[in-house]
Amino acid sequence: MIKLNKLASVGAAVALSVAFGAGASSAKETINVTVLSGYPERTAWVRVFKEFWMPEVNKRLAEDGNYELKYLEAFGTVVKPRGEFEGTQKGIGQIGLVVSAFHADRVPLSSVSYVTPFVSVDLALNPKINDDVTFSIPAMTEAWNEHGLEFLGHMATIKTYAMLSKEPIETLENFDGLKVSGAGLNLRWLEGLGTTGVPSALTKFYHDVDSGVTDAMIAWADAVGAFKLCEAAPYFLSADMGAVTALAVVANEKWFNNLPSEV
The missing domain is CATH 3.40.190.10 (Periplasmic binding protein-like II)
Structure with missing residues (x-):
């Protein structure tokens, strides 16, 4: 239901994982990653990240067996809500689950869902469209890069x-x-x-x-x-205000660019 972006290129697959996944025992090298969210695990997007993204990425890494990801899940502990942006930017964590609506002054184009109410409530279609728009408009990803962050994809969608x-x-x-x-x-x-x-x-x-x-x-x-x-x-x-794609998965850009190309 949720599309993983950039899996065919560099390391977005790595940066979207949160724990051990399939094939972890055969991995030759472990990459430690801290994931930041100011929200506790019972929050929808944190659950989705933990239950889908993290095992899926290690599952894909296990196909070659050279790497595995070991994550520290800093959910509702290290930073407060709204603190994920700066926490990832400063390297407190390598991956951040950022509610883009809180940072409209920094990444204004990423809040497009919040200025287009009464749209489709299709939970598969909405994030796909937002991803397609983001990756096709350089200014949208460059806004994250200006703050030392690599945009990896949207994840959580609120139905209404x-x-x-x-x-x-x-x-x-x-x-x-x-x-x-x-x-x-x-x-x-x-x-x-x-x-x-x-x-x-x-x-x-x-x-x-x-x-x-x-x-x-x-x-x-x-x-x-x-x-x-x-x-x-x-x-x-x-x-029936319509669905919004509320959360962006981002990585510390310096860390992301130093990942092995396979990852």
Whole structure:
């Protein structure tokens, strides 16, 4: 369902793995890699990365048997949400799972999903299109390179955002006066409705609403269960805003360029 990019060229396959995979015992050389995410393992994109990408890459490396990847999974520990960009850039980790919407000032073109709402919710089609667009427009990958990062591919796609609130929202007038937690860019979708957007992160949404800092949040169904958001905001309003490809897998460029060509 998820396309691995650049597998026919240099080392993107390596940089997209997170643990031992098939054939690890036959590998002649082990490459140690730290993967950074400020989010815990229960987050959808971290699960996908760990359960699919990491064994798939070692499976492919095992075909030649010369290398294996051994990863330190720094999920929700070494950096906080939004810290993956700089953490990978500075070499704290070699691979980062970066929510591009948090860094629109640095890689603005990579946030295209957040300025094109109401598109297809096809979870296979959406990241493929975003990858095709990114790899066909040099300015998009070069923006990452300017910060010492190698863009490897998009991964996590959110099927659609919804509004979770303390009180039911039944009319457009109900938005007036609400304080809403969101990623930042998606708060622009509420402009003109009388809301006040509060840039935050998924790991903080529950506390934002529960403590009264905000009245509602923009989140998605998987997050509601994984982070028990419904306890703080029991009302769920789906407006079919469309899918967004929220996460970019990037590598420290210097480390990536020094990988064996086979890897």
